[in-house]
Amino acid sequence: MMHEFIPATDADRQAMLDAIGAASIEELFVGIPDEIKARFESLDLPALTELETRQQLQALASENANPDQYVSFMGGGLYDHDVPSAVGHMLMRQEFLTCYTPYQAELSQGTLTWMFEFQSMVCELTGMEVANSSMYDGASALAEALLMAERVTKKKRFAIAKSINPAHRQVLNTFQWAREYEFIEIPFDPQTGQLDRAAVKQAAQESLAGLIVQSPNFTGVIEELSGLKDMIGDAFLVVSANPMSLGLLAPPGQFGADIVVCEGQALGHAPNFGGPMLGMFATQKQYIRQMPGRLAGQTVDKEGKTGYVMTLQAREQHIRRAKATSNICTNQALLALGTTIYLSLIGKHGLRQQGELNAQKAHYLSRELNAAGIETKFNGPFLNEFVIQVSDPQATKEKLVSKGFLVLGADTLQLCGIDDGLLLTVTEKRTRAELDQLVSALKEA
Amino acid sequence: MSTIFEKSVPGRIGYRLPEADVPTEPIESLIPDALLRKEAPNLPESSQIEVVRHYTKLSKMNYGVEDGFYPLGSCTMKYNPKINEDMARLAGFADAHAWQGEELSQGSLHLMYDLGEMLRQTAGMDAITLQPAAGSQGEMVGMMLIRKALEKRGELGKRTKIILPDSAHGTNPASAMICGFEVMETKSNKNGKVDLEAFRANVDDTVAGFMLTNPNTLGLFEEDILEITQIIHDAGGYCYMDGANLNAILGHARPGDMGFDIVHYNLHKTFSTPHGGGGPGSGPVSVVAELAPYLPVPVAVKHDDGTYGLDFDRPDSIGKMQAFHGSFGMLIRAYTYIRMLGSDGLKSVSDHAVLHANYIKERLKDTFNLPYDETCMHEVVFSGRGAVEGAHMTDIAKRLLDYGIHPSSIYFPLIVPEAMMIEPTETVSKEELDEFIDALKAIVKEGKQDVNVLLEAPHTTPVRRLDDVKAAKELILRA
Ligand SMILES: Cc1ncc(COP(=O)(O)O)c(C=O)c1O
Numbered sequence: 001m002m003h004e005f006i007p008a009t010d011a012d013r014q015a016m017l018d019a020i021g022a023a024s025i026e027e028l029f030v031g032i033p034d035e036i037k038a039r040f041e042s043l044d045l046p047a048l049t050e051l052e053t054r055q056q057l058q059a060l061a062s063e064n065a066n067p068d069q070y071v072s073f074m075g076g077g078l079y080d081h082d083v084p085s086a087v088g089h090m091l092m093r094q095e096f097l098t099c100y101t102p103y104q105a106e107l108s109q110g111t112l113t114w115m116f117e118f119q120s121m122v123c124e125l126t127g128m129e130v131a132n133s134s135m136y137d138g139a140s141a142l143a144e145a146l147l148m149a150e151r152v153t154k155k156k157r158f159a160i161a162k163s164i165n166p167a168h169r170q171v172l173n174t175f176q177w178a179r180e181y182e183f184i185e186i187p188f189d190p191q192t193g194q195l196d197r198a199a200v201k202q203a204a205q206e207s208l209a210g211l212i213v214q215s216p217n218f219t220g221v222i223e224e225l226s227g228l229k230d231m232i233g234d235a236f237l238v239v240s241a242n243p244m245s246l247g248l249l250a251p252p253g254q255f256g257a258d259i260v261v262c263e264g265q266a267l268g269h270a271p272n273f274g275g276p277m278l279g280m281f282a283t284q285k286q287y288i289r290q291m292p293g294r295l296a297g298q299t300v301d302k303e304g305k306t307g308y309v310m311t312l313q314a315r316e317q318h319i320r321r322a323k324a325t326s327n328i329c330t331n332q333a334l335l336a337l338g339t340t341i342y343l344s345l346i347g348k349h350g351l352r353q354q355g356e357l358n359a360q361k362a363h364y365l366s367r368e369l370n371a372a373g374i375e376t377k378f379n380g381p382f383l384n385e386f387v388i389q390v391s392d393p394q395a396t397k398e399k400l401v402s403k404g405f406l407v408l409g410a411d412t413l414q415l416c417g418i419d420d421g422l423l424l425t426v427t428e429k430r431t432r433a434e435l436d437q438l439v440s441a442l443k444e445a
Numbered sequence: 446m447s448t449i450f451e452k453s454v455p456g457r458i459g460y461r462l463p464e465a466d467v468p469t470e471p472i473e474s475l476i477p478d479a480l481l482r483k484e485a486p487n488l489p490e491s492s493q494i495e496v497v498r499h500y501t502k503l504s505k506m507n508y509g510v511e512d513g514f515y516p517l518g519s520c521t522m523k524y525n526p527k528i529n530e531d532m533a534r535l536a537g538f539a540d541a542h543a544w545q546g547e548e549l550s551q552g553s554l555h556l557m558y559d560l561g562e563m564l565r566q567t568a569g570m571d572a573i574t575l576q577p578a579a580g581s582q583g584e585m586v587g588m589m590l591i592r593k594a595l596e597k598r599g600e601l602g603k604r605t606k607i608i609l610p611d612s613a614h615g616t617n618p619a620s621a622m623i624c625g626f627e628v629m630e631t632k633s634n635k636n637g638k639v640d641l642e643a644f645r646a647n648v649d650d651t652v653a654g655f656m657l658t659n660p661n662t663l664g665l666f667e668e669d670i671l672e673i674t675q676i677i678h679d680a681g682g683y684c685y686m687d688g689a690n691l692n693a694i695l696g697h698a699r700p701g702d703m704g705f706d707i708v709h710y711n712l713h714k715t716f717s718t719p720h721g722g723g724g725p726g727s728g729p730v731s732v733v734a735e736l737a738p739y740l741p742v743p744v745a746v747k748h749d750d751g752t753y754g755l756d757f758d759r760p761d762s763i764g765k766m767q768a769f770h771g772s773f774g775m776l777i778r779a780y781t782y783i784r785m786l787g788s789d790g791l792k793s794v795s796d797h798a799v800l801h802a803n804y805i806k807e808r809l810k811d812t813f814n815l816p817y818d819e820t821c822m823h824e825v826v827f828s829g830r831g832a833v834e835g836a837h838m839t840d841i842a843k844r845l846l847d848y849g850i851h852p853s854s855i856y857f858p859l860i861v862p863e864a865m866m867i868e869p870t871e872t873v874s875k876e877e878l879d880e881f882i883d884a885l886k887a888i889v890k891e892g893k894q895d896v897n898v899l900l901e902a903p904h905t906t907p908v909r910r911l912d913d914v915k916a917a918k919e920l921i922l923r924a
Contacts (some may be wrong), residue, residue, distance in 0.1 A: 003790050005524055006797050007874035016804040016875065025796045028803055030820055031666035037799030039702035043566050047787030058782060061537030063552030065545060067872050074542045077768055084460045086497055094511040095504035098525050100514035101723040105908040107846050109446055110507035111722040117448050120923035124486040127643050128921050134724065139768040146879060147623065156918030160484040167768040172600055178589050178624050222480050250482050273553045274543025274769025276725035294723065299916035306446070307861035309910040311916040317615035322628040327619035334721030344449050344496045353462050356472055364467035381476045406545055410635040
């Protein structure tokens with residue numbers, strides 16, 4: 001039977017078998033021992049037509065919440081921002097979508113050029129000197145930051161803010177176990193929600209590989225990064241930042257960060273149930289040879305024309321094997337391209353406006369909630385996420401869902417040690433009417 | 446080609462935000478001035494059409510699977526069905542938050558569970574995680590599973606060594622190293638397979654595990670695989686299969702039946718999710734029952750009442766590898782693909798991938814040196830050495846660009862000098878195969894007449910040969 005993905009006809013098969021001198025396709029599988037073939041059991045799955053497959057997938061998609069029936073106040077590292085149509089359309093161009101890693105530079109200038117642009121934009125946002133062309137996600141980028149700090153400092157002890165995204169912390173815990181790291185947890189101030197600086201000072205007495213902070217942190221509070229680097233000396237200051245905030249907030253590079261990582265999903269990508277995501281990774285030039293991930297560099301061709309190639313590949317697994325700076329090969333290229341296009345569209349001043357708009361809406365909501373007697377848990381500065389105080393967060397969350405509002409479950413905040421709060425996230429997509437409705441719903445809850 | 450930065454004109458915008466519909470306050474009254482950015486980041490200022498034109502132009506300087514034959518070995522550059530893209534963009538999937546709760550995520554979880562079952566059974570294994578972002582992260586998960594198992598057995602400090610063949614992909618040793626293992630290479634024999642004698646000598650009671658791609662990176666099935674996995678098991682180690690080459694054996698053989706304990710899949714190779722210029726991918730990992738308790742959290746499960754869920758309650762789990770549940774968008778595409786092919790279709794995929802590779806092998810073996818002359822699986826590895834006096838493999842590959850065909854992988858695997866690794870996949874037509882074969886023959890012929898045609902190639906691409914040394918010396922990495 002013919003299949004639309006496989007062009008060969010009976011005549012083609014016969015011609016090829018004749019050229020090979022084989023009687024059947026089965027004969028070509030001689031290399032597989034009979035004993036293994038005899039054990040084979042088929043999956044036993046019928047082939048569906050495109051029409052049937054589409055119907056099936058549509059039915060599955062409709063088993064999820066219908067996005068039209070809910071208003072989302074969920075964030076916590078995965079955001080519901082508006083994505084300009086141009087981003088999605090450009091990503092659908094098959095020359096970007098279907099090509100491989102740009103190993104043949106002359107036929108990959110499109111990819112190599114946007115990699116260079118992406119690296120430049122990540123540097124601009126973070127205030128750092130060099131950036132790679134992507135990591136798997138914000139969490140794995142953070143794990144790579146620990147590995148790199150270990151390589152440079154030759155130490156295995158890290159001070160980690162308790163207020164980083166608990167899902168990222170869980171990933172770090174995996175590496176803590178696998179690489180035998182020691183973690184010192186830095187609490188947050190119960191009033192401000194910001195890092196407890198006295199605890200940082202104390203942790204710095206032990207010789208540290210690095211201090212890991214997130215800003216805005218998981219509770220939405222913006223950290224005071226100023227002065228942290230001085231407290232920890234040679235240890236790496238590793239900052240995990242929300243890149244959407246970096247048009248408005250001072251870049252971590254300004255405060256002496258050694259590595260800045262971001263989860264880039266907020267810049268031009270739908271939530272997609274949490275993946276694929278986009279890890280961003282930036283550092284200072286002095287550490288470039290210890291950096292993980294692919295890099296595009298500018299050069300010229302033999303006629304002097306400007307072009308781009310992958311460079312410093314001697315750090316990478318395909319050259320350095322067991323001594324590579326990372327095992328990463330396939331990365332998140334297409335998402336990095338999407339973010340490059342997103343940032344080109346929103347532009348130099350647009351990203352700040354985006355941050356301000358998000359902040360204005362979130363602060364309006366918090367004022368209205370406060371006026372209605374619902375308290376915000378921390379008084380530290382915030383951008384578009386904040387924690388409200390509720391006595392029974394799970395029950396409140398369920399009531400909100402029944403009224404058509406999505407908020408993060410209480411269990412995630414509990415991982416940060418907060419069991420009387422709910423995290424609310426406000427993006428530019430939320431209208432004043434929706435914010436007011438949430439206030440009413442919370443008043444009743 | 447100029448960058449988008451060079452095209453920037455102050456004042457232009459490519460996207461507008463709505464006015465605030467809430468009462469506003471000066472931003473400095475909301476966020477202390479010291480925390481605010483003083484100078485705008487130097488992002489481009491372009492109108493929408495300029496951005497669209499710039500990236501359209503860039504796209505035209507690339508070569509995609511829809512442009513023509515793309516026989517990049519080990520990468521499985523098959524056709525990426527259009528329907529995959531539409532399904533991944535269905536609003537119910539695309540707009541879903543990873544943490545919106547089981548009741549509101551039944552469609553996503555149902556798909557994950559079913560795909561997991563299909564992949565698990567395809568490999569003949571007992572349990573699966575869909576979380577790893579790519580093959581390499583899958584390898585890291587696999588190495589961590591071994592680490593956990595050894596820890597449980599109280600043998601962690603004692604078993605320190607991962608053995609892998611000299612033909613292994615670079616990610617294999619790199620992944621083992623990150624998880625704290627030492628890497629020992631075992632040599633290949635004159636037939637391109639694991640040398641059993643040398644292998645046996647390397648195995649002792651310090652072995653934690655063994656990693657192998659099968660068929661291996663030469664496109665050859667390791668015929669001693671049952672013995673190899675037995676030797677490792679007898680010595681108390683675990684066997685990891687790098688599943689990068691699964692496109693060769695679908696419907697014919699299963700890693701579980703070869704004695705492997707762990708196997709990763711590259712959904713971006715075997716199961717048609719697009720490579721995206723380098724990613725994203727997806728690298729699920731399946732395991733035998735003994736290792737199942739250690740899989741990363743959460744695992745997609747089906748409850749007794751027929752609903753689907755995420756199981757976080759796995760006390761022996763190695764933990765999380767990604768913030769959320771894996772490359773869900775890629776899982777949708779792979780699921781779509783598998784449903785359209787069904788089990789017979791998947792077998793047909795491997796049938797044709799293998800047929801095509803052998804056809805190329807047969808037709809080119811008089812033109813290029815074939816270091817291992819036997820029936821191959823889904824890819825064939827030639828050596829470019831000696832094909833054209835004075836020319837390297839890279840010169841031949843660059844000349845192929847002038848013929849409008851993407852070259853094969855070159856210089857991998859490392860054990861073949863001047864390697865040319867050709868993987869045609871099942872989605873190529875015989876006409877395209879013949880065109881590729883004829884082009885390579887023509888290149889060798891023209892090279893023999895005038896080697897400069899090769900050394901100067903490519904002649905027709907958007908740029909000519911680029912200066913790698915200059916790039917590495919000057920390190921211009923941002924605009
Ligand atoms: C044989 C082999 N193993 C492992 C990998 C790594 O897979 P990934 O790029 O998905 O991390 C590759 C991919 O290039 C490969 O060809």
